[in-house]
Amino acid sequence: MRYIKYVTFVVVALLSIAIGSAQEATGIRFFKGSFAEAQAEAQRQGKPLFVDFYATWCVPCKKMEKTIFTQPEVGAFFNAKFINLQLDAEAPENVEIAKKYKIEAFPTLGIIASDGKAIQINVGFMKADELLEMAKTAVGEVKGFDDLYKEYRAHPNDLKIQQELLTMAPRFLTTQDGMDAEKWVVRVRKIYKEYLSKKMADGSLINKKDYLIISNLGGDDADEVARVVEYINAHLDEWIAAVGEPAAYYVIEKNDERMLELVKKGDESYKTYLEKIRTDYKKAYDVIKFKKVTPYQKSVDYYGALYAIYKSKDVARYIQLMSSYLDGLGEDANAADYGIAAQSLYNAAGNKLTPADHKQAIAWLQKAIPSETVLMNKINFLVMAGDSYRELKDYKQAREYYNQAYGESLLMGDAEQAQQMIQASVVYKLSTLELLEK
Incomplete structure (x- = not known):
């Protein structure tokens, strides 16, 4: 009987090991060793490196490790095409490597040639299909940025090529340094502006791909941002049908940014944008639901408080309006609301408190x-x-x-x-x- 139990235990243990190994094999197999050792192995096998730059505290990093890197399709491609490495970018031995590749946020996913040159760098959580597209582009199975740019030069009016090029541009720009980076930023900005004008004119801008392009590449030119905001707001129902409520939040975010910029300058014209909350942009702001206060009244108190303290250092008025703002939020007020109220008081009034x-x-x-x-x-x-x-x-x-x-x-x-x-x-x-x- 003891013999049978022992054999059963061994069989179960072996099965567990086999199942665990099989599960591990379905996902990405990561190289065990340092960056230099992984680079040497990449050179030996004639493959590029895939590097998962992570931080131990990063929740999206852990999510990718558990839900994306373990997928069979992802594992099959990456194990065949790359030497894969997970690198704690904040560990002392990796700090200089992280600086070299400009790792400032997590997760950052990099595809690096065996000679150390960055091929693709992507910041943020990626779905499996996005990760595979990035990898296939890097190894030439999908058109890369350089190839698309050549096609664009040959066909400068082809909006489909421009869309693909602009979709890929953010990842490409992160791999560029110095004068090359400046040159490509200028080129991309020029293409982006022309693309927006053409797509607004023919009414074909309202879709998910173009929304992502706007989100990733828009923002440097205030007049251009204002034009996009007005366009999205004028076609808000269609935008929400295409991409959901993020379209409304784009209008809200940009209007709020404009008001904040103006109140910090002590510019009373912020009230023009404040009024838009209950007129031109009301439909957008209606996606925000508070229990006790309207988005308009919330903004009247909040931006009024900031204007009072930045314009004339009127601390008493600031505290009165900010208290009204927080009371109006009631249960909807969170830690950030209270913290920002105190932070703004320090920033604007300082030693006058x-x-x-x-x-x-x-x-x-x-x-x-x-x-x-x-x-x-x-x-x-x-x-x-x-x-x-x-x-x-x-x-x-x-x-x-x-x-x-x-x-x-x-x-x-x-x-x-x-x-x-x-x-x-x-x-x-x-x-x-x-x-x-x-």
């Missing part, structure tokens, strides 16, 4: 801190609260908030450079408290 102003900032921050989920924001809010308590000469409370900020920084994982900068700043603030207390 009275003890009562600091107490108000602390009250807002105390509502923001418990529910803030973004670690860097939470640390920032804690430090701001500590600063206000220091100004109030409540050094005990200031020390508690600084110490809590330092404690939160310990959770930053392998983001060592940022962690060290934050900790050095907090230690300095703590040391100044000792001098102030003497």
Whole structure:
């Protein structure tokens, strides 16, 4: 009986190993070793590198690892065509490599020639079909940017070629450096402007591909952005049918950005764009649902508060309107709303704040801190609260908030450079408290 049980156990264990190996084999097999070792292996096999630049704290990175890299079709292609490597971009031994390829956000997915030259760089989460398209383009199974640009030069009025070229442009531009980057940015901007004009004229702009092109390449030219906003707003029902509510949020985002820019300059013309919320852009803003307040009234209070403090440093008026704004949001107010209220107070008024102003900032921050989920924001809010308590000469409370900020920084994982900068700043603030207390 014991023998049978032992054999059964061994069979089950072997089956588990076999199943695990089979599952592993269906996805991408990643090289075990350093970047230099992977590059040497790529040179030996005559293949490019696929590098998953990740950070240990990055949630989309983990999602890609579990849901995209494990797919059989993805694994089959990448295992055949590339040497695949996962690289913790914030680990000390990889920092210089990350700098070389301008890794500033995660996930960043790079296809790199065996000689080290970047072929394709993509920032952000990618679906399986997007990842495969990127890979197939890199190995020449799908037309690359250079090929499409040649086709564009031969057929400058072919909108289909322009659409493919502009769709691929953001990834291509991330691989360019110095003068080459500047040259290609100018070329892409010129094509983009011409493309927009033609597609607006013939009414063929309203589709998902063109919306992504606008989202990725629009934004440098204020007049051009305004033109796109007006076009989307004028055809909002068709845009929403084609791409969903993001079309409405595009109008909202750009209008809000314009108001914010103007109020920070103390320019009263922001009210022109404020009025559009209940007139021209009402249908777009109607996608925002608050329990107690309308988007218009919310914006009246919020931008009115910012205008008061940036234009005339009227802190009392700012606090009155910002409090009205937060009260109007009610249950819809989140940590960011309270944190930004305090941050704007510091940014615009600075050393002109009275003890009562600091107490108000602390009250807002105390509502923001418990529910803030973004670690860097939470640390920032804690430090701001500590600063206000220091100004109030409540050094005990200031020390508690600084110490809590330092404690939160310990959770930053392998983001060592940022962690060290934050900790050095907090230690300095703590040391100044000792001098102030003497």
